Amino acid sequence: MWISYVLGQAISFFFTLFRMIPLAWDNRFSRARFPREGDVIISLTSHGERLHRVHYTLESIARGAVQAPVVLWLDEQDYHAGWPRPLRRLVARGLQVRCSDGCYGPHTKYWGQFREVVDTGKRVATVDDDMIYPEWFLQRLLFIGDLRDDAVIAYRAHRIELRDDELLPYVKWTPVNTCRASHLHFATGVSGVLYPASFITYVVEQGDVFRELSPRADDVWLHACALRSGHRVRQVYSHPRNFAVVPSTQAGALVIGNTLMGGNDEQIERVYNREDVAVLVEASRRED
Template identity: 85%
Template sequence: MWISYVLGQVVSFFFTLFRMIPLAWNNRVSRTRFPQEGDVVISLTSHGERLTRVHYTLESIVRGNIKAPVVLWLDRKDYDAEWPKTLRRLVGRGLQVRCSDGLYGPHTKYWGQFRELAGTGKRVATIDDDMIYPEWFLERLLFIGDLRSDVVIAYRAHRIELRDDKLLPYVKWTAADTCRASYLHFATGVSGVLYPASFIDYVVGQGDVFQELTPRADDVWLHACALRSGHRVRQVYSHPRNFAVVPSTQSGALVIGNTLMGGNDEQIQRVYSAEDVAKLVAASRSED
């Protein structure tokens, strides 16, 4: 079995490299521009060495069937450093780069953008800096978002599992297997998430308490906010979609710490109140 797994990883690696070639070429010659205005803004963050490869993600976004303004948020250290040529080319084509006003870790991906757009009625789609997104990425998020302004929409979600009216450990949560909106669905940001304006307003109203509660788990905080504000999570398809990962970008430290070493569980215990758990239990009973 391990041989087939290794072969699968090798094939996936070379398939991704094949996808990266036109993106690298586009970065050198394309004149396609990022729009500066729109009713939805795409937001992401990056840092350090990853900035030398974030252009693959950004080029995959700007080639999309539907285009939107894109804002890259950087901490002060990276903002003041010299940016790679690949990134400067994108800035010349309309990519917006902003400096975060604090060290928010993974929350940098959305926090500055949420605060900027709160009260405007605009939506935010968040993406990761190490993925290659398909041309229809934003198009299909907006198709559902235009129909349902009361849900958080994700390409990839877990189902929160309970036993005896208690949350099971994060590693025992399962992949969502329906596109029905549910409080039990837990959006994971890696494949992209679209947040409605009403949700953005709620999150901003909670302030930056996440720095104490979930400093390394933005997904946990955002789900708790969705639960409390009455925004169910809807998966785009009945099964999660995993997009191609840019090689050499994932150090794995956050994933290992949050998932395998129980970091998510520690932060979940700090965030979810008895009332939150009761709401999840009620959702589970109504759906079973």
């Protein structure tokens, strides 16, 4: 599964370079502004050298058919450092940049934003900082979200595989091939995920115990929260969508650590309890 993903991204590398040219142009010359308010917020994080490339992702979102406020969350060190000129141009056009109140790793992408909108009825869509999103990204995510406001909506998800009532290793989980919502579906944040207001409330109520249980695997913690709160995961299409990746020296660092080196399995073992596994086993028996 992960091999096909990596190969697919490698093949699209040169096509991505051509896609980046108009985004660089937009960053220098566009006057299009991000809205300041809305019923859904797009949230992401970035850090270090990646701040010099995050404008490609942000410009791809800015050209979307449907617009929403965008908030970039930074750790304190990056927040108080000098921002690259392309990022400053985006701030002048309405991009909101917030300083995280702690070191939350990949959880920074959603944690501060969830706490900011909890109990307001607003939804949050998370994105990664090294992707180029299509113009229809938010429009289609919201279309499905409006149909299923009780589910987590993702463009890319894995099916959790079990054997003898036990979870198989993460690398043996398979791509989801249905639009049906299920507890067995595990949303991966890379292509974008939409979280309903009821889910946000539950996650905030759990506090930041993820810092000990799943510090480098936000997808694991968020799926466990979905499972325990009764929110199934639905994929937008019947097949996963992998969007273009901005070339980056650090891209894939979490993929290597969490997938290839078993980091996800270690954190899955800490996060999921017997009751969680029982729910997954029951879902598997019911759907097979």
